[in-house]
Amino acid sequence: MHTLRKYYHPYISPFDPCPPIKVKGYETPPNLYMGFQPPSLPQFEPKKALAYGTLWPALYSPYPSPPVRKEVNE
Known part of the structure; x- marks a missing residue:
């Protein structure tokens, strides 16, 4: 079974001025x-097919809403 939502861990620079997003996701x-x-x-039936x-x-x-990012104090 394949999942439609994928996750990855981007590179986090020690010189980045913004708080990092440690895990990013995409559909x-x-x-x-x-x-x-x-x-x-x-x-689907025609009416339902038009809606979808x-x-x-x-x-x-x-397209689900993106997961809420939890702020972690490190």
């Missing part, structure tokens, strides 16, 4: 994990 689209479109792929922006549930990817 990947679901079509990265699907080679060719399989036949007989399930479809895609006809196929396998390609639907909601």
Whole structure:
């Protein structure tokens, strides 16, 4: 199973004037994990497809709000 949200740890310079963000995240689209479109792929009903922006549930990817950053005093 692939996750749509990926995380990485950027380089933190000792000379950076701003407080660092130690872990950053980004979203990947679901079509990265699907080679060719399989036949007989399930479809949303037309009204629901317009609301979701895609006809196929396998390609639907909601954009959740980013996780809240916790401030840590070090």
